[in-house]
Amino acid sequence: MVSTLRRYVEHESPSDSPEAVAAFVELIASDFAALSPRIRQHKLNGYGPALQIDFPGPRRSPRVLLLGHTDTVYPLGTLETMPWRERAGKLCGPGAFDMKGGIVQALFAMKALQARGPLPCSITLLLVPDEEIGSPGSRALTKRLAPDCSAVLVLEPAAAPDGACKTARKGVARYTLRIYGQASHAGLDYERGASAIVEAARQIIDIHALSRPQRGLTVSPGLISGGTRPNVVADFSEIVLDVRFFTTAQAARADAALRSLRPHDPRCRLQLLGGMERGPFERSAATVRLYRLAAKVAEKLGFPLAEASVGGCSDGNFTSALGIPTLDGLGAVGDGAHSQHEFVVAREMPRRSALLAELITSVAEAKAK
Structure with a gap:
């Protein structure tokens, strides 16, 4: 052997x-x-x-x-x-x-x-x-x-x-949360911008709160990207999420919670893509x-x-x-x-x-x- x-x-x-x-x-x-x-x-x-x-x-x-x-x-x-x-x-x-x-x-x-x-x-x-x-x-x-x-x-x-x-x-679901903001000059026109990166940071806090590790449900922001240059208020950001669960009921609740996310800054827009990859x-x-x-x-x-x-x-x-x-x-x-x-x-x-x-x-x- x-x-x-x-x-x-x-x-x-x-x-x-x-x-x-x-x-x-x-x-x-x-x-x-x-x-x-x-x-x-x-x-x-x-x-x-x-x-x-x-x-x-x-x-x-x-x-x-x-x-x-x-x-x-x-x-x-x-x-x-x-x-x-x-x-x-x-x-x-x-x-x-x-x-x-x-x-x-x-x-x-x-x-x-x-x-x-x-x-x-x-x-x-x-x-x-x-x-x-x-x-x-x-x-x-x-x-x-x-x-x-x-x-x-x-x-x-x-x-x-x-x-x-x-x-x-556990089963696994994968999601991509896309965040669309408004670009502006970070020095000359900061307040006119709506930062997709700042919005992403706020969304990550909300997403992290969905996890119930003691019950086997975890919602993990695994990747984040966004922005073009340091002197530009970012008009786009993206978060890739890994969701794990022991039951289909947990998966359904997590899916519903993610789809109910709303932007903290009303000038930003959210788009959620993805879903179940392997059932539990x-x-x-x-x-x-x-x-x-x-x-x-x-x-x-x-x-x-x-x-x-x-x-x-x-x-x-x-x-x-x-x-x-x-x-x-x-x-x-x-x-x-x-x-x-x-x-x-x-x-x-x-x-x-x-x-x-x-x-x-x-x-x-x-x-x-």
Whole structure:
């Protein structure tokens, strides 16, 4: 497993390099080809290919979707300053934790299932090339394949530091607030101007007050721009907002509040653009049942499996919103996603792979009852 992960990490695959992602997809496909599945690549305009690997099960058996991604946040050349390293039981390198370790664990889970004999159910592995940038090219494919599945098991990293699986994720909305003011000379005609930058500062205070972090709702002004020169009262400013929420009700309230914003200076005008990007992955009864099944499997394997709610999104948000039982965080155990200290705990990889294999079997058995 370690040598496979090293090969994967050393094939850099940033979202913005379709060629690099395509090369990594070919490497994964060649590894899975030894298991004789049906392999298909979906071309996506402007992105690398999505990889679909199908393992047929018994006739009329349920289908389980294993969901993950091949892209990383690290630009080409990162390996020069952040090379593969093995130290103190940690496997370090760009994308090791998020989420090439999860792909390796899925490969070995499928090897284990095939070694036992006939598969317990049909299994589809879908690896998309653009998850780190919001899945703009692949989300339609995910939404098309998922409804045919009885459960979705997401290969994203486990929650740090204890390896909990994820039973809820926040949704995300993105907005751009454009502010139009009136330009004037900052020295000769200051009072005639209506500063879009001053208005933006006032709006940011109002926007910040919408956050309820203790309830899981955050409204964060992440980018601001405006003005042309220091001696000109700015006639334009723009704020880009990141909104996170655990429920659709929170999203609706935040949306309504943002759309009700009014200018403090009546000479200014506001324009709000944007909206929902990913709905929340809510802790549904179906997800809880799937988690409890996984916890029983983990107990039989000799380790506890906790659950967690997290602020980041994944493609599991899409499948959960479709009402399909979805369990996330079934990938590698480690820490440091998107950072210089990203790592996977080596000793956890075999048992997380075993957890995945046994959970697939348990899902099939539960559906057969």
